[in-house]
Amino acid sequence: MTTHELLSLIAFVMAQLADVLTTLRxxxxxxxxxxxxxxxxxxxFGRYGWIVVKLVITCLAAWLALRAGLPIIVWAVAGLTALVALHNYRLVR
Incomplete structure (x- = not known):
């Protein structure tokens, strides 16, 4: 795994976490x-079961993008997800 791919995954995971936490809030x-x-x-899937479904689907998509040699897709999804988390945050700040 290249540094670029690793950084894209870190951004992706952090954005997913922010989305889940701000959605719950x-x-x-x-x-x-x-x-x-x-x-x-x-x-x-219930109050928290949806989190597992969301993370499985999004992590599978990230894995497929990296396997295809397209970390730019992981970066794009991370960016869009971060914007969603920001929107969620602004709804209840």
Whole structure:
């Protein structure tokens, strides 16, 4: 694994963590999940089960991108996820 790939994974993991934590915070403040896929996972797998589903799917996507030699995709997903986390944070600050 190259340094570039490792850094993309670190950014990806941190963004995913920020998204999960800010989503949980927003939900505690009465907000609703805006992503229909995650909203379905919340209904189907419960209060915390959706986190496992989200992380499995997103980590699989990151792994596939790195296997294909496309760390730029991991960077892009990390960036978009960080923006979602920022949006969540601003909803309840």
């Amino acid at each position: 927003a939900l505690r403040h009465g907000k609703r999940e805006g992503n229909p896929i995650v909203a379905w996972a919340m209904r189907r």
